[in-house]
Amino acid sequence: MLKLFEYNWQVRNEWFNWCEQADEHELTKERTGGMGSILYTLYHIVDVEYSWISGLQGREPQYVQFEDCADVRKLREYAARCRAEIAPFIHGWKDDLETNVLTDQNNEGEWENFSYGEIMRHVIAHEIHHIGQLSIWSREIGKKPVTANLIRRGLFKEEIKAEGKHSL
Amino acid sequence: MLKLFEYNWQVRNEWFNWCEQADEHELTKERTGGMGSILYTLYHIVDVEYSWISGLQGREPQYVQFEDCADVRKLREYAARCRAEIAPFIHGWKDDLETNVLTDQNNEGEWENFSYGEIMRHVIAHEIHHIGQLSIWSREIGKKPVTANLIRRGLFKEEIKAEGKHSL
Numbered sequence: 001m002l003k004l005f006e007y008n009w010q011v012r013n014e015w016f017n018w019c020e021q022a023d024e025h026e027l028t029k030e031r032t033g034g035m036g037s038i039l040y041t042l043y044h045i046v047d048v049e050y051s052w053i054s055g056l057q058g059r060e061p062q063y064v065q066f067e068d069c070a071d072v073r074k075l076r077e078y079a080a081r082c083r084a085e086i087a088p089f090i091h092g093w094k095d096d097l098e099t100n101v102l103t104d105q106n107n108e109g110e111w112e113n114f115s116y117g118e119i120m121r122h123v124i125a126h127e128i129h130h131i132g133q134l135s136i137w138s139r140e141i142g143k144k145p146v147t148a149n150l151i152r153r154g155l156f157k158e159e160i161k162a163e164g165k166h167s168l
Numbered sequence: 169m170l171k172l173f174e175y176n177w178q179v180r181n182e183w184f185n186w187c188e189q190a191d192e193h194e195l196t197k198e199r200t201g202g203m204g205s206i207l208y209t210l211y212h213i214v215d216v217e218y219s220w221i222s223g224l225q226g227r228e229p230q231y232v233q234f235e236d237c238a239d240v241r242k243l244r245e246y247a248a249r250c251r252a253e254i255a256p257f258i259h260g261w262k263d264d265l266e267t268n269v270l271t272d273q274n275n276e277g278e279w280e281n282f283s284y285g286e287i288m289r290h291v292i293a294h295e296i297h298h299i300g301q302l303s304i305w306s307r308e309i310g311k312k313p314v315t316a317n318l319i320r321r322g323l324f325k326e327e328i329k330a331e332g333k334h335s336l
Contacts, residue, residue: 033307132300
């Protein structure tokens with residue numbers, strides 16, 4: 001589970017770097033589909049991860065509204081603060097948390113039960129999906145997107161080293 | 169790991185259904201970014217999963233070229249055949265396979281080592297990323313995309329039931 005969060009955090013960071021090299025008006029320009037703009041998509045990714053994982057931690061999240069972090073530097077700072085708050089839970093994840101249940105009220109006011117494992121995977125998939133959307137918009141404005149490859153990121157270096165007997 | 173493959177297979181199937189309701193020329197129309205068309209993206213998703221997992225199985229994949237399955241019915245059949253071949257490996261996944269190493273030759277002819285855990289997560293993230301791209305194209309042609317939510321799909325029904333003591 002941790003590896004997929006680390007992957008998302010790497011990719012997200014590379015998108016912040018990408019944003020720093022892009023025209024500012026392209027970042028907030030309204031686009032078709034998804035969350036509507038590049039910067040708002042990145043905000044939404046941070047927001048959704050922070051919200052669900054705070055729920056699993058039993059903490060009250062201290063949100064910042066989009067209007068108050070609607071540039072790359074501020075959003076990056078907000079993302080770093082959110083990540084610092086949730087990281088202990090992600091790093092402390094154990095398989096026996098899988099079947100714990102979070103009870104959450106949805107937008108229609110109904111109470112729903114989710115297993116912790118369901119929430120964790122939802123958060124992972126949520127970010128990857130939205131990053132896929134950014135990659136299309138990136139090409140539309142003529143810029144190369146951040147690579148989405150999970151392999152060749154050094155995320156599994158230790159695992160490969162530990163199995164040296166198989167290496168070339 | 170299995171849950172994320174099941175999620176991808178559900179979503180993929182819903183995209184095939186979506187394709188059946190779409191104008192055929194929209195499916196093969198060349199688009200900006202990603203793999204260039206909706207149908208080819210779905211082919212690419214099937215192809216990449218089949219290729220990597222066959223590698224982990226030590227099997228020689230029996231590919232079908234895109235030209236030979238370039239409509240929804242044929243691609244669905246090919247996807248079903250590929251999935252049937254790889255499903256035993258996915259269903260039989262155990263954590264102690266994580267650090268096994270696959271040695272693979274890349275496009276530049278260099279040999280690379282990957283842990284099985286790295287490959288599995290790469291395949292999962294690969295599909296979710298490309299599905300995100302489809303969701304943008306879907307809105308561009310004025311159609312509602314398949315939901316990408318991982319929650320509320322019934323994937324964790326058993327886990328919730330087993331923890332009945334927490335339920336409302």
